[in-house]
Amino acid sequence: MSLNKSFPYQLYLVISEEDCKGRDFLEVSKQAILGGVDIIQLREKKSSDQDFLNKAIRLKEITETYGIPLIINDNALVAKEVDAFGIHVGNNDIQPSVLRKNSFQNKMVGYSIEYLKQLESQEMMFSDYLGISPVFKTETKTDTVTEWGLEGLAIIRKLTEKPLVAIGNIHLGNAQQVIKSGADCIAVVSEICNAKDPQKAAFNLKNEINK
Numbered sequence: 217m218s219l220n221k222s223f224p225y226q227l228y229l230v231i232s233e234e235d236c237k238g239r240d241f242l243e244v245s246k247q248a249i250l251g252g253v254d255i256i257q258l259r260e261k262k263s264s265d266q267d268f269l270n271k272a273i274r275l276k277e278i279t280e281t282y283g284i285p286l287i288i289n290d291n292a293l294v295a296k297e298v299d300a301f302g303i304h305v306g307n308n309d310i311q312p313s314v315l316r317k318n319s320f321q322n323k324m325v326g327y328s329i330e331y332l333k334q335l336e337s338q339e340m341m342f343s344d345y346l347g348i349s350p351v352f353k354t355e356t357k358t359d360t361v362t363e364w365g366l367e368g369l370a371i372i373r374k375l376t377e378k379p380l381v382a383i384g385n386i387h388l389g390n391a392q393q394v395i396k397s398g399a400d401c402i403a404v405v406s407e408i409c410n411a412k413d414p415q416k417a418a419f420n421l422k423n424e425i426n427k
Contacts, residue, residue: 223379223400224254225254227252227254227404228256228257228381228401228403229253229255229404229405229408229409230256230257231244231248231257231259232258232260232261233271235405235406235409237410241271242274242275245278245279247414247418248415249279249282252421252423253284253408253418254285255284255285255287257289257326258286258288258289259289265291268291268294269294269297272294272297273298276298285301285302287300287302287304288302290303290309292320295323296320301323301324302320302324302325302326302344304326304328304347305325305326306328306330306349307334311342312327312342313341313342325342326347327340328346328347329346330349330361331362332371340378344379345381345401347403348368348384348399349383349384351368351382351384351399352390353385354384354406366393366394369397369398370398372398373397373399380401381399381400381401381403382397382399382402383402386402386403387407388407388417388420388424391424392427404421408421
């Protein structure tokens, strides 16, 4: 269970239409929320800005209905236009410090940590949570810099008090280990998007986190 009051989220769904492999990503999102997902990031790496925006608008209707924060991956334009709860950026994207100066002063900003040196950068100061990416190698992230493993996650936990969101091949069998190694929250893609029953998959993961 997350003990960080500034980040009261435990199960974080990262979703795209492509990840759902032909299924309605909006329905998958809805079922995941009903199962226990408490924050959602829309990641559309291959979509045009307009297509990304259209999807974000439709997804926000669902997240607002259920009171779930919507995070937009990388795209500041889409995040601003849809008035998302926040934005998540990587090491090669627009920096958190820049976002804070451009309409994101009061929005949540997540920042992916791909190597330890980043923990010494000023960007840490401008981020609300850190994405530890990936904990384990995964097909949904092909540009991996560091595979952190449980040991790497534990090291980062000792070096920062920032909320940690762990992502990368996390599933029912290792979710509890990831939490015990220092994550405040686990983020999943395939474990829910590819599940026959997304609601049940989310429910099982949430129970595992809270054991």
